[in-house]
Amino acid sequence: MKRTVINIWNFYLEGFRNMTLGRTLWFIILVKLFILFFVLRLLFFPRFLNTPAVGDDKEGYVSEELIHRAGGS
Numbered sequence: 001m002k003r004t005v006i007n008i009w010n011f012y013l014e015g016f017r018n019m020t021l022g023r024t025l026w027f028i029i030l031v032k033l034f035i036l037f038f039v040l041r042l043l044f045f046p047r048f049l050n051t052p053a054v055g056d057d058k059e060g061y062v063s064e065e066l067i068h069r070a071g072g073s
Contacts, residue, residue, distance in 0.1 A: 016022070 019026075
């Protein structure tokens with residue numbers, strides 16, 4: 001079992017070492033993931049729960065926001 005895992009690890013390690021175009025593609029993928037998860041999250045998804053509700057009142061705040069955003073008063 002251990003030998004099989006080592007063989008699989010060496011297979012992927014040698015494959016990544018011998019890449020030329022693949023490294024550029026992996027770099028592009030990582031940059032896109034960074035933009036998606038960090039930059040867009042900061043710009044478009046503000047954190048509502050940390051500012052208005054503190055402690056045990058988070059449940060009440062979430063239920064009020066869901067009702068308010070759904071169109072009710």
